[in-house]
Amino acid sequence: MAVYTDITETELRDFLEPYDIGELLSYKGIAEGVENSNFLVHTSAGSYILTLYEKRVDRNDLPFFLGLMEHLAQNGLTCPLPVHRRDGIVLGTLAGRPAAVISFLEGMWPRKPTPMHCREVGKAAAVLHVSGRGFQRNRANALSVGAWRALWDQSASRADEVEAGLGAEIQTDLDHLEGNWPQGLPSGVIHADLFPDNVFFLGEELSGVIDFYFACNDLFAYDIAICLNAWCFERDGAFNVTKGMALLDGYQSVRPLSGAEADALPLLAHGAALRFFLTRLYDWLTVPDGAMVVKKDPREYLRYLRFHRKIGSAGEYGLRMGEAG
Amino acid sequence: MAVYTDITETELRDFLEPYDIGELLSYKGIAEGVENSNFLVHTSAGSYILTLYEKRVDRNDLPFFLGLMEHLAQNGLTCPLPVHRRDGIVLGTLAGRPAAVISFLEGMWPRKPTPMHCREVGKAAAVLHVSGRGFQRNRANALSVGAWRALWDQSASRADEVEAGLGAEIQTDLDHLEGNWPQGLPSGVIHADLFPDNVFFLGEELSGVIDFYFACNDLFAYDIAICLNAWCFERDGAFNVTKGMALLDGYQSVRPLSGAEADALPLLAHGAALRFFLTRLYDWLTVPDGAMVVKKDPREYLRYLRFHRKIGSAGEYGLRMGEAG
Numbered sequence: 247m248a249v250y251t252d253i254t255e256t257e258l259r260d261f262l263e264p265y266d267i268g269e270l271l272s273y274k275g276i277a278e279g280v281e282n283s284n285f286l287v288h289t290s291a292g293s294y295i296l297t298l299y300e301k302r303v304d305r306n307d308l309p310f311f312l313g314l315m316e317h318l319a320q321n322g323l324t325c326p327l328p329v330h331r332r333d334g335i336v337l338g339t340l341a342g343r344p345a346a347v348i349s350f351l352e353g354m355w356p357r358k359p360t361p362m363h364c365r366e367v368g369k370a371a372a373v374l375h376v377s378g379r380g381f382q383r384n385r386a387n388a389l390s391v392g393a394w395r396a397l398w399d400q401s402a403s404r405a406d407e408v409e410a411g412l413g414a415e416i417q418t419d420l421d422h423l424e425g426n427w428p429q430g431l432p433s434g435v436i437h438a439d440l441f442p443d444n445v446f447f448l449g450e451e452l453s454g455v456i457d458f459y460f461a462c463n464d465l466f467a468y469d470i471a472i473c474l475n476a477w478c479f480e481r482d483g484a485f486n487v488t489k490g491m492a493l494l495d496g497y498q499s500v501r502p503l504s505g506a507e508a509d510a511l512p513l514l515a516h517g518a519a520l521r522f523f524l525t526r527l528y529d530w531l532t533v534p535d536g537a538m539v540v541k542k543d544p545r546e547y548l549r550y551l552r553f554h555r556k557i558g559s560a561g562e563y564g565l566r567m568g569e570a571g
Numbered sequence: 572m573a574v575y576t577d578i579t580e581t582e583l584r585d586f587l588e589p590y591d592i593g594e595l596l597s598y599k600g601i602a603e604g605v606e607n608s609n610f611l612v613h614t615s616a617g618s619y620i621l622t623l624y625e626k627r628v629d630r631n632d633l634p635f636f637l638g639l640m641e642h643l644a645q646n647g648l649t650c651p652l653p654v655h656r657r658d659g660i661v662l663g664t665l666a667g668r669p670a671a672v673i674s675f676l677e678g679m680w681p682r683k684p685t686p687m688h689c690r691e692v693g694k695a696a697a698v699l700h701v702s703g704r705g706f707q708r709n710r711a712n713a714l715s716v717g718a719w720r721a722l723w724d725q726s727a728s729r730a731d732e733v734e735a736g737l738g739a740e741i742q743t744d745l746d747h748l749e750g751n752w753p754q755g756l757p758s759g760v761i762h763a764d765l766f767p768d769n770v771f772f773l774g775e776e777l778s779g780v781i782d783f784y785f786a787c788n789d790l791f792a793y794d795i796a797i798c799l800n801a802w803c804f805e806r807d808g809a810f811n812v813t814k815g816m817a818l819l820d821g822y823q824s825v826r827p828l829s830g831a832e833a834d835a836l837p838l839l840a841h842g843a844a845l846r847f848f849l850t851r852l853y854d855w856l857t858v859p860d861g862a863m864v865v866k867k868d869p870r871e872y873l874r875y876l877r878f879h880r881k882i883g884s885a886g887e888y889g890l891r892m893g894e895a896g
Contacts, residue, residue: 255681274611
């Protein structure tokens with residue numbers, strides 16, 4: 247949750263003047279998004295999200311994120327659409343921060359995902375991968391395999407505070423993943439943070455994919471690997487293969503995986519677990535208590551990466567390859 | 572800001588089932604209200620506020636607060652209306668907490684109040700006082716003069732940490748206020764927390780008075796005294812008599828003050844400043860950094876109470892008594 251910046255009603259009214267979205271009626275800071283300040287804005291024309299981009303987001307990345315949302319929304323993904331001002335601009339300045347107005351999507355993220363939800367998110371991930379193909383901009387993944395060692399170096403000396411022997415264990419994983427990371431798999435735009443709180447549902451229907459602020463160019467199968475981690479483990483740490491199957495079936499109903507992608511999936515899932523483990527470990531050890539950042543226990547992802555380490559083939563996640571595989 | 576309790580979409584859907592407010596479309600935790608968890612809920616019928624009452628609110632007071640909002644809304648005050656379930660009930664249980672659905676009011680609270688805002692809030696305070704007359708329930712003011720000594724005793728020994736000599740100064744004020752607090756002035760239901768963030772405007776029109784969770788039975792003029800403190804000081808600590816005049820004129824356009832109320836106003840304003848000083852001082856000294864409670868600098872109200880101490884008559888606030896006085 248986060249509202250870092252308060253804004254006055256007069257500066258907001260001035261900010262909205264160049265938009266064709268009616269009269270401002272109300273705005274509430276909402277407890278959503280970890281990196282930015284978000285407001286739910288009501289106008290006489292409807293509901294909108296106003297986002298103020300705070301320090302953790304690189305201003306230079308904003309045209310990629312906003313352009314991508316627009317591109318994906320126009321190419322079949324249900325996601326928020328940045329609103330253009332009358333002069334065409336989508337990115338303004340409010341309270342000294344870059345700020346954008348985007349369409350508001352009704353729906354609720356599933357606190358307890360079911361196989362139905364997993365199937366739909368798998369499908370949406372594939373739609374995103376396919377829809378992103380014509381997008382002109384590029385953004386490297388700042389949190390992919392090449393970035394992990396530097397991240398690890400900032401926590402390594404204190405890792406054994408979390409669990410004895412953890413330092414050596416993670417070091418071995420990192421060496422293994424760096425040495426075996428796949429090359430040449432199908433790639434393009436990925437979401438890279440497709441967790442349940444970024445996917446809205448209305449009943450059984452997926453009503454919106456949000457929060458594209460980690461989106462980047464990387465392996466499609468790595469995005470699937472992130473989803474397997476984020477959607478298919480139970481609270482007790484057990485992998486639910488029914489959910490894995492639903493997610494992978496959903497994905498393949500739109501974009502079938504190649505044999506090479508299927509082969510790489512256990513290693514990619516292992517890597518995805520390490521990526522979230524490393525950022526959580528860093529926050530856990532570094533961010534002071536009471537700061538605005540919500541710290542999540544890194545041990546959740548430690549369990550996941552230990553699970554993936556033992557996986558022999560993607561079939562253990564529930565992957566079923568059709569004749570196309 | 573505060574969202575203390577997260578709720579799942581399934582428990583919310585179940586909670587809303589007995590209400591006639593359409594289909595649940597979305598809910599967002601909002602950064603509003605200090606004591607409770609608040610959600611802005613969209614349904615197919617419109618927008619609502621869902622409040623979960625957290626520990627700091629006494630469950631036994633909730634029928635007073637909710638009944639009062641309903642009574643006032645039905646008697647001319649623009650304020651939220653608790654929504655009844657089909658079985659007539661307004662107070663349910665959600666995530667183990669008492670919870671209520673109330674109507675959502677569009678509007679924005681003025682970050683920089685003008686005399687126009689002050690006039691409207693004065694008027695609204697008087698409408699509240701008049702409208703409250705027929706309300707059947709009673710609630711003593713837990714933060715009036717009789718409560719201040721106990722509050723002070725919890726901070727007195729550390730007051731000089733805020734400023735040297737402060738302990739003796741406040742002790743003198745407290746003795747004075749306790750010894751001279753007025754008796755027999757007109758009383759009834761007061762809001763007791765009518766700060767700018769509890770009053771919404773749409774353009775020049777007051778569109779809602781919210782947050783009745785300090786409402787109680789006390790002197791009407793004490794409520795005005797709270798408003799003078801909350802609305803009429805500039806950021807530099809100077810009292811703006813134009814705003815004071817607007818507020819008091821607005822009030823008297825609905826309910827003229829008696830001579831005794833006018834005479835008591837400086838002492839009541841002094842007391843109101845002490846009341847907010849004491850609660851802020853307590854939080855300042857006691858609440859750990861990083862807790863959910865937003866700590867406000869008690870020195871703001873220290874300046875106000877030093878100002879009121881020197882006031883000779885209510886005319887210095889801008890009070891103009893007509894022939895009715």
